[in-house]
Amino acid sequence: MGILEKISEIEKEISRTQKNKATEYHLGLLKAKLAKYRSQLLEPSKKGEKGEGFDVLKSGDARVALIGFPSVGKSTLLSTLTKTESEAASYEFTTLTCIPGVIDYNGANIQLLDLPGIIEGAAQGKGRGRQVIAVARTADLVLMMLDATKKDVHKDLLERELESVGIRLNKQKPNIYFKIKKGGGISFNSTCPLTKIDEKLVQLILHEYKIFNAEVLFREDCTADELIDVICANRVYLPCLYVYNKIDQISIEEVDRIARMPTSVVVSCNMKLNLDYLLQVLWEFLSLIRVYTKKPGQPPDFSDGLILRKGVTVEHVCHAIHRTLAAQFKYALVWGTSTKYSPQRVGLSHIMADEDVIQVVKK
Numbered sequence: 463m464g465i466l467e468k469i470s471e472i473e474k475e476i477s478r479t480q481k482n483k484a485t486e487y488h489l490g491l492l493k494a495k496l497a498k499y500r501s502q503l504l505e506p507s508k509k510g511e512k513g514e515g516f517d518v519l520k521s522g523d524a525r526v527a528l529i530g531f532p533s534v535g536k537s538t539l540l541s542t543l544t545k546t547e548s549e550a551a552s553y554e555f556t557t558l559t560c561i562p563g564v565i566d567y568n569g570a571n572i573q574l575l576d577l578p579g580i581i582e583g584a585a586q587g588k589g590r591g592r593q594v595i596a597v598a599r600t601a602d603l604v605l606m607m608l609d610a611t612k613k614d615v616h617k618d619l620l621e622r623e624l625e626s627v628g629i630r631l632n633k634q635k636p637n638i639y640f641k642i643k644k645g646g647g648i649s650f651n652s653t654c655p656l657t658k659i660d661e662k663l664v665q666l667i668l669h670e671y672k673i674f675n676a677e678v679l680f681r682e683d684c685t686a687d688e689l690i691d692v693i694c695a696n697r698v699y700l701p702c703l704y705v706y707n708k709i710d711q712i713s714i715e716e717v718d719r720i721a722r723m724p725t726s727v728v729v730s731c732n733m734k735l736n737l738d739y740l741l742q743v744l745w746e747f748l749s750l751i752r753v754y755t756k757k758p759g760q761p762p763d764f765s766d767g768l769i770l771r772k773g774v775t776v777e778h779v780c781h782a783i784h785r786t787l788a789a790q791f792k793y794a795l796v797w798g799t800s801t802k803y804s805p806q807r808v809g810l811s812h813i814m815a816d817e818d819v820i821q822v823v824k825k
């Protein structure tokens with residue numbers, strides 16, 4: 463039996479057991495066992511039980527991971543925004559596994575993952591940090607939840623934990639072309655003036671990684687750290703939205719101050735404050751768009767839009783409608799903000815915008 467099973471067995475037994483003088487010792491013992499198993503689960507992970515409770519299948523149009531310190535209100539948010547109930551309580555580490563829920567917004571299914579709280583040292587395996595971070599890497603967005611009543615340093619601590627395991631938040635992938643070669647030494651070029659690094663440092667860094675033959679082209683003024691990220695090639699770049707919860711506990715001036723910070727949203731899960739706005743910003747941050755299809759002589763089908771990413775072309779839309787459609791494509795008519803005229807005749811490379819309507823004409 464795994465630890466999680468043991469925990470749920472004991473929890474069940476506790477809830478079955480009547481509380482009275484006769485069961486006092488029995489209950490006490492059960493609680494002690496429960497605490498023991500819980501702390502075992504939160505110890506740095508041993509092999510074998512690594513992913514227990516974290517292997518949740520990816521589903522829907524996008525995946526959002528809830529990251530935050532214990533008891534900031536992650537589970538409360540999941541239970542509020544989705545049909546899934548995730549236990550919330552005032553003690554830390556109430557949540558021990560990954561609990562998936564689905565947000566239904568603008569016709570899209572957004573998978574929201576409730577996770578155990580993470581603490582300083584999470585990346586080294588404190589708490590269930592490693593497992594949580596492994597899930598965060600698979601997400602399309604990190605929703606970092608913070609307690610508005612606590613100090614702001616929490617945000618930096620969490621960011622550092624994620625940074626230390628190669629997760630880059632709200633950063634673009636450095637624009638450096640890098641290719642390891644079989645021979646020919648190191649060819650170094652740049653398309654812009656470099657102020658933070660020079661050829662010698664690039665050589666030194668590459669040699670440190672035992673790379674002696676490579677092509678390196680800086681297309682922007684990057685730092686040494688950014689070059690290292692590119693060499694390591696295992697970094698993930700994720701958008702991150704900072705959500706400050708429990709604003710029902712702070713002054714209006716403080717709410718105002720936090721709400722003005724970039725990429726931040728203030729909410730109260732308990733009082734259901736500002737959650738609509740949170741979903742609106744989440745949608746924006748996920749870069750999701752809806753495209754509606756239309757058959758000739760019929761109105762557009764607004765009931766069933768296609769959920770796609772910003773930047774998709776008509777060709778992507780064709781693939782989303784049917785596997786073979788792009789091959790039979792003659793032209794498309796598009797109504798909406800991506801075109802100058804409505805409708806406008808466009809080709810496969812035309813880029814779609816949110817709420818565009820498309821009619822594909824086959825050969």
Ligand SMILES: Nc1nc2c(ncn2[C@@H]2O[C@H](COP(=O)(O)OP(=O)(O)OP(=O)(O)O)[C@@H](O)[C@H]2O)c(=O)[nH]1
Pocket residue numbers: 530531532533534535536537538539549550551552553554555556557558577578579580707708709710711729730731732733
């Ligand atoms: N005042 C206030 N309390 C809240 C709010 N949201 C959640 N809480 C409380 O904060 C406590 C922790 O909530 P949880 O949802 O269990 O927090 P969590 O982040 O999931 O905690 P762990 O799973 O232990 O990491 C509970 O007592 C909640 O009732 C809020 O908007 N305002």
Ligand SMILES: [K+]
Pocket residue numbers: 532533534550551552553554555556557
């Ligand atoms: K909690």
Ligand SMILES: [Mg+2]
Pocket residue numbers: 536537538549550556557576577578579
């Ligand atoms: Mg929780």
